[in-house]
Amino acid sequence: xxxxxxxxxxxxxxxxxxxxxxxxxVVGVSRQGKTCDTAVxxxxxxxxxxxxxxxxxxxxxxxxxxxxxIAPTVATLSAILSQDAxxxxxxxxxxxxxxxxxxxxxxxxxxxxMAGKSEAGIDVAEIQLFxxxxxxxxxxxxxxLTAIAVVRDLVQSLHANLYECSPEIHxxxxxxxSHLPVMVSASLIQACxxxxxxxxxxxxxxxxxxxxxxxxxxxxxxxxxxxxMAQYNRSALLHALKGYRxxxxxxxxxxxxxxxxxxEHLLSQTHTARTQFNGLS
Amino acid sequence: xxxxxxxxxxxxxxxxxxxxxxxxxVVGVSRQGKTCDTAVxxxxxxxxxxxxxxxxxxxxxxxxxxxxxIAPTVATLSAILSQDAxxxxxxxxxxxxxxxxxxxxxxxxxxxxMAGKSEAGIDVAEIQLFxxxxxxxxxxxxxxLTAIAVVRDLVQSLHANLYECSPEIHxxxxxxxSHLPVMVSASLIQACxxxxxxxxxxxxxxxxxxxxxxxxxxxxxxxxxxxxMAQYNRSALLHALKGYRxxxxxxxxxxxxxxxxxxEHLLSQTHTARTQFNGLS
Numbered sequence: 001x002x003x004x005x006x007x008x009x010x011x012x013x014x015x016x017x018x019x020x021x022x023x024x025x026v027v028g029v030s031r032q033g034k035t036c037d038t039a040v041x042x043x044x045x046x047x048x049x050x051x052x053x054x055x056x057x058x059x060x061x062x063x064x065x066x067x068x069x070i071a072p073t074v075a076t077l078s079a080i081l082s083q084d085a086x087x088x089x090x091x092x093x094x095x096x097x098x099x100x101x102x103x104x105x106x107x108x109x110x111x112x113x114m115a116g117k118s119e120a121g122i123d124v125a126e127i128q129l130f131x132x133x134x135x136x137x138x139x140x141x142x143x144x145l146t147a148i149a150v151v152r153d154l155v156q157s158l159h160a161n162l163y164e165c166s167p168e169i170h171x172x173x174x175x176x177x178s179h180l181p182v183m184v185s186a187s188l189i190q191a192c193x194x195x196x197x198x199x200x201x202x203x204x205x206x207x208x209x210x211x212x213x214x215x216x217x218x219x220x221x222x223x224x225x226x227x228x229m230a231q232y233n234r235s236a237l238l239h240a241l242k243g244y245r246x247x248x249x250x251x252x253x254x255x256x257x258x259x260x261x262x263x264e265h266l267l268s269q270t271h272t273a274r275t276q277f278n279g280l281s
Numbered sequence: 282x283x284x285x286x287x288x289x290x291x292x293x294x295x296x297x298x299x300x301x302x303x304x305x306x307v308v309g310v311s312r313q314g315k316t317c318d319t320a321v322x323x324x325x326x327x328x329x330x331x332x333x334x335x336x337x338x339x340x341x342x343x344x345x346x347x348x349x350x351i352a353p354t355v356a357t358l359s360a361i362l363s364q365d366a367x368x369x370x371x372x373x374x375x376x377x378x379x380x381x382x383x384x385x386x387x388x389x390x391x392x393x394x395m396a397g398k399s400e401a402g403i404d405v406a407e408i409q410l411f412x413x414x415x416x417x418x419x420x421x422x423x424x425x426l427t428a429i430a431v432v433r434d435l436v437q438s439l440h441a442n443l444y445e446c447s448p449e450i451h452x453x454x455x456x457x458x459s460h461l462p463v464m465v466s467a468s469l470i471q472a473c474x475x476x477x478x479x480x481x482x483x484x485x486x487x488x489x490x491x492x493x494x495x496x497x498x499x500x501x502x503x504x505x506x507x508x509x510m511a512q513y514n515r516s517a518l519l520h521a522l523k524g525y526r527x528x529x530x531x532x533x534x535x536x537x538x539x540x541x542x543x544x545e546h547l548l549s550q551t552h553t554a555r556t557q558f559n560g561l562s
Contacts (some may be wrong), residue, residue, distance in 0.1 A: 114490035173484035203454035209395035220555030223548035265505035274501030
């Protein structure tokens with residue numbers, strides 16, 4: 001199959017590595033010539049170009065640009081691709097994108113591979129990045145079944161765990177487990193920096209170990225991506241932030257009231273609840 | 282050197298593995314005979330007993346029990362050890378423990394290796410667990426220099442990063458980077474479980490990936506340990522929780538007001554700030 005990838009970062013590059021290893025011919029497009037060269041050198045694409053017209057003969061195109069560029073890219077591609085071509089994306093919010101993209105390209109299937117890393121860019125692309133990770137497709141009622149089947153097959157070839165739901169359900173679910181954690185984690189980093197005693201602040205920087213590293217990871221990630229998540233999923237994120245603040249206040253009240261049995265009950269609940277989340281240990 | 286270890290869990294067991302590999306003779310004490318057998322079988326101790334009197338000839342004793350048992354254990358040991366013996370502990374809070382322990386054993390040196398894992402117990406003990414991790418000693422002004430030197434040498438033999446500060450500074454610092462993250466992370470898990478739409482809740486459980494896994498890890502940890510941290514470091518933890526809530530409210534306000542440049546500025550700050558914490562990437 002001829003596959004196009006627009007945007008050669010961590011996700012686009014990793015998709016290219018996997019799809020090429022499955023025997024597909026992959027053409028990459030990046031705004032930057034240097035990224036194109038790196039992608040070819042790393043074997044993430046067979047060829048690369050700064051020009052979207054290089055994808056004219058693609059059967060499927062993965063749009064892996066930043067969120068704000070997805071719908072405009074689909075609009076541009078609609079004048080380039082053959083009518084049967086399928087477009088999919090990898091954006092971490094879906095409702096707005098799927099609505100806009102479907103309007104200019106009916107064979108559009110929204111997608112979201114849940115496979116982040118703390119680093120970004122083509123240099124950290126890796127083979128089998130998606131293996132065993134959730135990969136959500138968000139077709140609409142009117143999305144052609146043939147288009148869905150094509151994307152579904154490709155996702156399964158990545159050995160990802162395939163899920164399908166509506167864009168709205170997707171956005172509300174990821175608000176809890178992906179977008180809320182970014183804000184929770186960023187607030188933690190900010191809070192630690194507010195300590196007014198310089199000795200305590202310095203020691204806390206030095207003592208930070210695995211617990212802090214893990215809890216602060218997503219809050220120290222790509223700022224642009226964090227803003228996009230908030231911007232494109234604002235109401236679901238605000239709902240999650242509100243629910244979160246209630247829980248934080250409950251935990252704080254238990255500590256204030258020295259209600260240790262209550263705190264132990266709560267921490268036992270979270271200990272058990274965490275095991276219900278997919279694949280966590 | 283004859284070294285005693287009271288409490289053969291992850292930390293006690295891992296200490297034993299390292300200290301034995303440095304040529305020390307290690308005697309372990311656990312309340313449970315089965316744990317004693319496992320510790321001997323794993324090579325974490327040379328011999329093990331359920332009775333503290335087995336440590337009568339120890340030069341140094343590491344108390345690796347749960348926090349609440351540290352001071353009582355030191356009191357019991359004070360009738361067993363020779364006068365020159367040094368006692369140290371590995372508790373994650375220090376002020377109360379160091380005060381109580383020093384009172385019954387002047388040669389007491391508070392310690393805190395920052396080397397947690399999500400699992401607990403002797404079965405997950407590992408060699409070189411402390412390598413490259415912070416290990417804080419919290420001597421008092423009156424702690425004998427000879428006792429400090431003995432513990433310092435042993436900690437350095439673990440290839441840990443040695444720090445020294447007062448118990449009070451330690452407790453205020455770890456409130457930010459160790460105890461606050463537990464409450465922040467537990468609140469995240471609880472909040473996700475409050476979603477009232479069962480479809481959204483189910484999907485969020487399924488979509489949870491590396492971001493949620495990392496941010497929720499310490500909140501899904503040992504409930505008993507979480508309660509002890511809060512109980513023994515209550516005022517510093519409440520100070521940190523208050524500071525955290527302020528930051529969370531600021532982030533929420535930025536999203537509410539659609540102040541995207543403001544949110545990007547904040548997330549850029551946290552992106553940069555995180556690199557200032559010890560050894561994080």
